[in-house]
Amino acid sequence: MSDTGITVKKSADFSEWYTETVLKSGLADYAPIKGCMIFREHSYAMWEKIQDVFNRKIRATGHNNVYFPMFIPEGFLKKEAEHFEGFVPEVAWVTQGGETPLEEKLAIRPTSETIMYATFAKWIRSWRDLPLKINQWCNIVRWETKATRLFLRTREFLWQEGHTVHATSAEAEKEVADILNEYRDLIESYLAIPVVVGVKTDSEKFAGALYTTTLEAIMPDGKALQMGTSHNLGQNFGKVFDIKFVGEDKQDHYVWQTSWGITTRLIGAIVMVHGDDKGLVLPPKIAPVQVVIVPIPYKGADPAAVAEKAREIYAALVEKGLSVVLDDREEYTPGWKFNQWELKGVPVRVEIGPRDVSKQQVTLARRDTFAKIAVKEDEAVEKVARLLEEIQHNLYAKARMCLEEKTSTVVNYDEFKKVLSEKGGFIKGSWCSSAKCEEKIKEETGATIRLRPFEKEKPVANCVYCGEKAVETVYFARSY
Amino acid sequence: MSDTGITVKKSADFSEWYTETVLKSGLADYAPIKGCMIFREHSYAMWEKIQDVFNRKIRATGHNNVYFPMFIPEGFLKKEAEHFEGFVPEVAWVTQGGETPLEEKLAIRPTSETIMYATFAKWIRSWRDLPLKINQWCNIVRWETKATRLFLRTREFLWQEGHTVHATSAEAEKEVADILNEYRDLIESYLAIPVVVGVKTDSEKFAGALYTTTLEAIMPDGKALQMGTSHNLGQNFGKVFDIKFVGEDKQDHYVWQTSWGITTRLIGAIVMVHGDDKGLVLPPKIAPVQVVIVPIPYKGADPAAVAEKAREIYAALVEKGLSVVLDDREEYTPGWKFNQWELKGVPVRVEIGPRDVSKQQVTLARRDTFAKIAVKEDEAVEKVARLLEEIQHNLYAKARMCLEEKTSTVVNYDEFKKVLSEKGGFIKGSWCSSAKCEEKIKEETGATIRLRPFEKEKPVANCVYCGEKAVETVYFARSY
Numbered sequence: 001m002s003d004t005g006i007t008v009k010k011s012a013d014f015s016e017w018y019t020e021t022v023l024k025s026g027l028a029d030y031a032p033i034k035g036c037m038i039f040r041e042h043s044y045a046m047w048e049k050i051q052d053v054f055n056r057k058i059r060a061t062g063h064n065n066v067y068f069p070m071f072i073p074e075g076f077l078k079k080e081a082e083h084f085e086g087f088v089p090e091v092a093w094v095t096q097g098g099e100t101p102l103e104e105k106l107a108i109r110p111t112s113e114t115i116m117y118a119t120f121a122k123w124i125r126s127w128r129d130l131p132l133k134i135n136q137w138c139n140i141v142r143w144e145t146k147a148t149r150l151f152l153r154t155r156e157f158l159w160q161e162g163h164t165v166h167a168t169s170a171e172a173e174k175e176v177a178d179i180l181n182e183y184r185d186l187i188e189s190y191l192a193i194p195v196v197v198g199v200k201t202d203s204e205k206f207a208g209a210l211y212t213t214t215l216e217a218i219m220p221d222g223k224a225l226q227m228g229t230s231h232n233l234g235q236n237f238g239k240v241f242d243i244k245f246v247g248e249d250k251q252d253h254y255v256w257q258t259s260w261g262i263t264t265r266l267i268g269a270i271v272m273v274h275g276d277d278k279g280l281v282l283p284p285k286i287a288p289v290q291v292v293i294v295p296i297p298y299k300g301a302d303p304a305a306v307a308e309k310a311r312e313i314y315a316a317l318v319e320k321g322l323s324v325v326l327d328d329r330e331e332y333t334p335g336w337k338f339n340q341w342e343l344k345g346v347p348v349r350v351e352i353g354p355r356d357v358s359k360q361q362v363t364l365a366r367r368d369t370f371a372k373i374a375v376k377e378d379e380a381v382e383k384v385a386r387l388l389e390e391i392q393h394n395l396y397a398k399a400r401m402c403l404e405e406k407t408s409t410v411v412n413y414d415e416f417k418k419v420l421s422e423k424g425g426f427i428k429g430s431w432c433s434s435a436k437c438e439e440k441i442k443e444e445t446g447a448t449i450r451l452r453p454f455e456k457e458k459p460v461a462n463c464v465y466c467g468e469k470a471v472e473t474v475y476f477a478r479s480y
Numbered sequence: 481m482s483d484t485g486i487t488v489k490k491s492a493d494f495s496e497w498y499t500e501t502v503l504k505s506g507l508a509d510y511a512p513i514k515g516c517m518i519f520r521e522h523s524y525a526m527w528e529k530i531q532d533v534f535n536r537k538i539r540a541t542g543h544n545n546v547y548f549p550m551f552i553p554e555g556f557l558k559k560e561a562e563h564f565e566g567f568v569p570e571v572a573w574v575t576q577g578g579e580t581p582l583e584e585k586l587a588i589r590p591t592s593e594t595i596m597y598a599t600f601a602k603w604i605r606s607w608r609d610l611p612l613k614i615n616q617w618c619n620i621v622r623w624e625t626k627a628t629r630l631f632l633r634t635r636e637f638l639w640q641e642g643h644t645v646h647a648t649s650a651e652a653e654k655e656v657a658d659i660l661n662e663y664r665d666l667i668e669s670y671l672a673i674p675v676v677v678g679v680k681t682d683s684e685k686f687a688g689a690l691y692t693t694t695l696e697a698i699m700p701d702g703k704a705l706q707m708g709t710s711h712n713l714g715q716n717f718g719k720v721f722d723i724k725f726v727g728e729d730k731q732d733h734y735v736w737q738t739s740w741g742i743t744t745r746l747i748g749a750i751v752m753v754h755g756d757d758k759g760l761v762l763p764p765k766i767a768p769v770q771v772v773i774v775p776i777p778y779k780g781a782d783p784a785a786v787a788e789k790a791r792e793i794y795a796a797l798v799e800k801g802l803s804v805v806l807d808d809r810e811e812y813t814p815g816w817k818f819n820q821w822e823l824k825g826v827p828v829r830v831e832i833g834p835r836d837v838s839k840q841q842v843t844l845a846r847r848d849t850f851a852k853i854a855v856k857e858d859e860a861v862e863k864v865a866r867l868l869e870e871i872q873h874n875l876y877a878k879a880r881m882c883l884e885e886k887t888s889t890v891v892n893y894d895e896f897k898k899v900l901s902e903k904g905g906f907i908k909g910s911w912c913s914s915a916k917c918e919e920k921i922k923e924e925t926g927a928t929i930r931l932r933p934f935e936k937e938k939p940v941a942n943c944v945y946c947g948e949k950a951v952e953t954v955y956f957a958r959s960y
Contacts, residue, residue, distance in 0.1 A: 031549045032556070032598045033586070041544035041614065048545065064521035065528065069511045069636050070619060076512070093576040094588065097623035097635075098569050106513070108574065108588075118512045128811060134521065139550060139619065143577035155577075156549050331608060 005339060009277050014221040021271055022150045025280045025343050035148050035155035042344060043151075043267050045288035047158060050266060051137060053190055054160060057182045063133040063162060068116050070138065071106040076114040080240045083113065086207025090142040092155070108141040113208065113233075113259060116163055117241040124165060124255065126246045131175075132165040140263070151268030152225075152480050159263040165255045167247065169234070172256035176232045179260045180213045183228040191266060192283040192396040193217050193273050194403045195227055196426065196475060198451030203435055206259075210234035216450045216475070218406045219272045222424020224450050224477035227269060230260035265480075273399050274368075280345025281367055283395050284388040291317055291324045291384055292341045293350040296334045301354030309377075310352050313362060316381045317350075322388070342367060347391045348384055368394055409473075411461040416476070420445055426477050430459035430470030437465035447476045485819060489757050494701040501751055502630045505760045505823050515628050515635035522824060523631075523747050525768035527638060530746060531617060533670055534640060537662045543613040543642060548596050550618065551586040556594040560720045563593065566687025570622040572635070588621040593688065593713075593739060596643055597721040604645060604735065606726045611655075612645040620743070631748030632705075632960050639743040645735045647727065649714070652736035656712045659740045660693045663708040671746060672763040672876040673697050673753050674883045675707055676906065676955060678931030683915055686739075690714035696930045696955065698886045699752045702904020704930050704957035707749060710740035745960075753879050754848075760825025761847055763875050764868040771797055771804045771864055772821045773830040776814045781834030789857075790832050793842060796861045797830075802868070822847060827871045828864055848874055889953075891941040896956070900925055906957050910939035910950030917945035927956045 006024060010017045022028050027043040030036075039047065055065070071094065078084045087110045094106040109115065116134075124132065137160050148154050162179060166172045180197060187193050195215040205212035209231040216224050237243070238254040247253050274281040284290050295310040297303035307328065314326040325346075327337050334351075341349060351363040351372075361374045364383060368391050375383045406425030410416045419427055427447070431437065441464075442448050452474050459470035486504060490497045502508050507523040510516075519527065535545070551574065558564045567590045574586040589595065596614075604612065617640050628634050642659060646652045660677060667673050675695040685692035689711040696704050717723070718734040727733050754761040764770050775790040777783035787808065794806040805826075807817050814831075821829060831843040831852075842860050845852045848871050855863045886905030890896045899907055907927065911917065921944075922928050932954050939950035 029599065029602075032595070033549055033551050033553055036549035036551060038549070038599060039547035041546050044546050045544070047547075064525070066521050066524050067519035067527075067619075067638060069513055069516035069518070071513050071516060071636065073513055089578050091578060092574050094572050095575045096573040096585075098571060098625070105576075115512070119509065119518060123509075139547075145578070156551065158547065 005343070006277060006279055010220065010275065017275075017277075018272060019150065021275050021279055022268075025345065027267070027271070027280070028150050030148070030150070035144060037148065037150050037154045039158070039264065042288060043264075046267055046270070046282075046286055047264055049286050049288065050186070050190075050262075051160070053186055054182070054262070057186070058135055058162065061133075061178065062131075063135050063164075066134045066136055067138065068112055068119070068136060070109045072109055072112075072115045073104050073106060075104065076118055077107050079114060080208045080237055083208035087111065087142075090144065092141045092143050109138070110140060110142050111259075111261075112136065112138075112161055113163070113237055114241075117237050117243060117257075120165055120255075121241050121243045124243055124245050127167055127248050130165060130167045130245060130255070131171065133162075133175075134164070135160060135162040149268075149480070151271070152265050157264050159261050161259060161261045164258045165243065166257070167245065167253070167255070169256050172232055172234070172258050175258045176213055176230045176260070179258070180215065180228075180230040183215055183230065183260075183262060186262075187215060187217070187227050187266070188396065190283065190285045191270055192285075192392060192399060193227070193269055194396065194400045196403075196451065196453060198453040198475070200229075200451060201435070201438060201449045201474075203438060204448060206231045208233065208236055210236065214451050216426075216477070217269055217273065218403050218425055218477070219269070219480070220402065221272075222406060222478070224426065224479040225265070225269050225272075226450075226479065227266060228260070228262040231258060233257040233259060273402075274395050275345070278339075279343035281395065282345035282347060284347045284392045287345065287347055288323065289325050289341075289344070289346045290322050290388060291348045291350060292337075292346045293317075293324065293326045293352065294334050294337050294341075295328055296351055296353035298354050305357045306352055306354060309357050309362075313350060313352065313377075313380055317384060320381050320385060322384070348387050350380070350384065366391060409460065410464060412467075413464055416441075416464050417445060420447055420476075420478070424478060426450070426475045428457070428473050429464035429476055430461045431472060431474045432463035432466055432468045433471040434463075434466070437463055441465050441476065446478050448479060450475045450477050450479060485823070486757060486759055490700065490755065497755075497757075498752060499630065501755050501759055502748075505825065507747070507751070507760070508630050510628070510630070515624060517628065517630050517634045519638070519744065522768060523744075526747055526750070526762075526766055527744055529766050529768065530666070530670075530742075531640070533666055534662070534742070537666070538615055538642065541613075541658065542611075543615050543644075546614045546616055547618065548592055548599070548616060550589045552589055552592075552595045553584050553586060555584065556598055557587050559594060560688045560717055563688035567591065567622075570624065572621045572623050589618070590620060590622050591739075591741075592616065592618075592641055593643070593717055594721075597717050597723060597737075600645055600735075601721050601723045604723055604725050607647055607728050610645060610647045610725060610735070611651060613642075613655075614644070615640060615642040629748075629960070631751070632745050637744050639741050641739060641741045644738045645723065646737070647725065647733070647735070649736050652712055652714070652738050655738045656693055656710045656740070659738070660695065660708075660710040663695055663710065663740075663742060666742075667695060667697070667707050667746070668876065670763065670765045671750055672765075672872060672879060673707070673749055674876065674880045676883075676931065676933060678933040678955070680709075680931060681915070681918060681929045681954075683918060684928060686711045688713065688716055690716065694931050696906075696957075696959075697749055697753065698883050698905055698957070699749070699960070700882065701752075702886060702958070704906065704959040705745070705749050705752075706930075706959065707746060708740070708742040711738060713737040713739060753882075754875050755825070758819075759823035761875065762825035762827060764827045764872045767825065767827055768803065769805050769824070769826045770802050770868060771828045771830060772817075772826045773797075773804065773806045773832065774814050774817050774821075775806075775808055776831055776833035778834050785837050786832055786834055789837050789842075793830060793832065793857075793860055797864060800861050800865060802864070828867050830860070830864065846871060889940065890944060892947075893944055896921075896944050897925060900927055900956075900958070904958060906930070906955045908937070908953050909944035909956055910941045911952060911954045912943035912946055912948045913951040914943075914946070917943055921945050921956065926958050928959060930955045930957050930959060
């Protein structure tokens with residue numbers, strides 16, 4: 001692996017391209033401990049942007065951030081049987097504190113339902129205490145045994161988990177849908193990644209939920225990536241943890257609950273969907289650096305004039321509220337800087353050379369198309385701002401086309417297998433709704449039902465596997 | 481314990497008052513697992529404010545946020561012997577992943593020097609890679625065996641840890657001092673808590689550091705609380721982890737390093753320093769809610785007029801950039817609301833009744849002094865803003881007086897013991913600089929040297945313990 005620059009084409013070896021891009025752009029690094037990763041400043045800054053956007057959304061709808069302990073006594077985790085079975089194979093266990101073996105071993109949270117809900121039972125007494133709507137940003141541990149993939153599969157990752165408690169089933173249903181919509185807006189409008197939305201089948205739902213709603217995106221290699229999930233927990237946990245409230249009717253009722261989450265894998269999705277052979281391509285709304293200014297002091301020309309102009313433009317762009325870097329380091333050449341900032345995916349580069357100064361212009365270079373345009377100095381700020389919007393839209397439009405191109409409809413199993421092996425992507429197929437067909441398809445092809453779409457489409461054929469009467473059209477894919 | 485309202489006076493039973501105030505104000509709760517706590521929305525929002533303030537400070541000086549794994553292989557922790565010895569008694573160990581015992585047990589980070597520096601060795605090659613200045617906000621585990629005190633001593637807590645790497649000793653020294661100044665500004669100007677600053681003695685310094693600088697505050701019960709520390713690590717870790725760089729002189733050099741941190745115990749300090757018999761009193765700059773508006777609809781009067789006025793004032797205060805709650809819940813009385821918001825420490829309450837409406841005024845109530853003033857409607861926003869500033873200053877001034885009142889100077893050991901038992905607080909005493917005297921004093925009285933002040937004062941007497949010639953004046957205290 002060369003020290004700088006991506007050596008593999010995205011179209012040639014997607015997996016290797018991904019790893020090189022993540023490492024060389026400075027997004028992340030492998031940790032000196034198996035299965036873990038380091039979120040370097042460039043990716044952590046994107047995570048902070050995601051946090052800002054999502055915090056604004058959920059605060060506006062009355063959710064509050066909190067922090068619960070990461071230790072969960074084994075007994076708690078065991079209370080909801082389905083939940084325990086779903087998570088126990090991947091739990092990291094603390095068994096010793098200082099020199100002393102613990103009496104009961106402690107799970108490091110794989111998710112926080114059980115530790116939180118044991119407390120909710122204490123907090124909730126009356127209908128006046130509802131709804132309870134909280135969220136926490138934290139680290140999560142799931143002891144993966146497969147190979148690490150940066151952002152996509154590591155033993156520790158970061159996420160947000162929302163947990164809400166309601167007096168009625170209808171309110172919980174609405175919450176699940178509202179949050180999925182907020183996720184969709186975050187992912188489509190900010191990350192510029194189009195998704196399809198729907199409900200998981202029973203075999204794919206969250207362990208302990210009534211049902212799970214999901215957002216799924218398609219990656220350039222044809223595999224689906226689950227981008228976020230929003231679960232209706234019904235009264236399952238409420239009954240197990242005895243969370244009851246006295247209603248306005250003076251009667252005791254079990255509560256209705258939801259939980260929902262997105263993780264740092266979203267950063268991996270941004271890399272995969274938008275990146276190119278030169279490295280990252282970041283959507284302006286989520287880019288930690290939106291604009292980089294590179295002064296180009298030619299030999300013979302006055303370097304002070306270029307430097308001064310660069311500082312002026314820098315100040316004007318910052319004033320506009322943009323996130324800007326003025327890269328005036330003397331130990332690197334302009335060419336080296338161009339490559340570095342392209343690798344890091346900065347959406348717009350402003351070049352200022354002696355000729356630009358004399359012509360009272362600056363040169364703008366787009367990261368997404370590599371197009372360069374000269375604009376008048378006094379219009380530069382407006383042009384940059386407009387360009388950022390254009391790039392944001394362009395990235396979404398390109399990804400949307402890719403999603404459409406990678407969505408196929410099949411009418412029988414032969415076609416299903418052919419499309420899956422030749423093209424991958426989402427395969428819309430008719431399904432009889434039997435878990436057995438779902439399982440067989442997974443066994444034989446590795447594809448799972450990613451979702452049952454909210455927008456129902458009548459089955460165009462009989463069940464793609466068994467040939468019996470189909471009930472609905474679902475989305476299949478191989479996935480990360 | 482009654483359900484609402486503090487039942488113990490702060491002056492009567494400080495410890496019990498503290499616990500009641502934390503629990504009843506909704507700041508925090510005990511977790512259903514020994515030694516751990518839950519940061520509820522009211523305290524987590526304060527932590528987020530602290531994060532905002534401090535992030536702005538360190539970003540302005542070129543530090544970037546990152547995230548490293550929380551698992552540290554035992555072998556790493558062992559590399560720096562003093563560091564290992566200092567932390568190993570309090571480490572929680574993960575020994576099992578899923579069903580499988582781990583080959584090497586993993587510490588949950590008690591601090592991240594070792595895991596980070598193993599990686600720095602890989603990242604740093606040349607002087608061009610320096611300085612490296614990173615920070616991380618994360619959870620930390622230290623397996624305390626003493627009784628839990630909310631915010632002050634729990635097995636898991638939240639903190640910020642900064643880590644920087646420099647080419648020269650002078651740069652590292654400057655960084656340590658600069659950060660301590662930023663902490664001081666955060667704590668004094670935002671949290672309204674005055675501190676004394678200085679250097680820890682060798683026996684109290686961070687395990688593995690060259691020296692530790694500290695900020696110490698005094699609590700109303702006369703015990704000191706360490707508010708933050710900034711360590712000069714010298715080349716200790718650099719040599720152990722082999723972190724070298726090629727200098728401009730083409731030679732290999734070991735790096736110079738610093739680390740520094742503040743924790744969620746700062747929230748405990750805010751409670752202790754400013755709270756009163758009615759509950760929390762929050763400094764406006766750190767209060768999640770700065771202003772609460774309580775409409776008071778008397779019987780017989782037009783409730784619509786009051787409600788409309790309340791909404792107008794609310795909009796105007798929000799427009800001003802303040803954090804405001806309009807408490808127009810119908811299921812609670814105004815009196816109940818007053819108590820609740822006083823308990824939660826909201827700095828200013830705006831009351832609006834029918835008489836206020838008819839007189840085109842509103843009533844402002846200060847949380848710190850309970851003073852009430854009527855102000856004209858069209859001046860309300862300006863008056864509230866000014867009042868918040870006044871409260872901020874008043875809280876600091878009161879705490880400053882308390883600090884001065886609780887600082888004594890003694891000339892011999894009898895006086896030392898008398899002041900310690902009768903009054904507590906900081907005791908300035910002359911010290912011969914021997915670790916033996918320091919240890920004896922700790923053994924016999926429980927007081928430690930909190931710091932050797934930056935502002936040197938000539939010893940006014942011989943060593944307070946041994947009576948030999950003293951070298952300097954230091955601050956003693958019992959501490960949390």
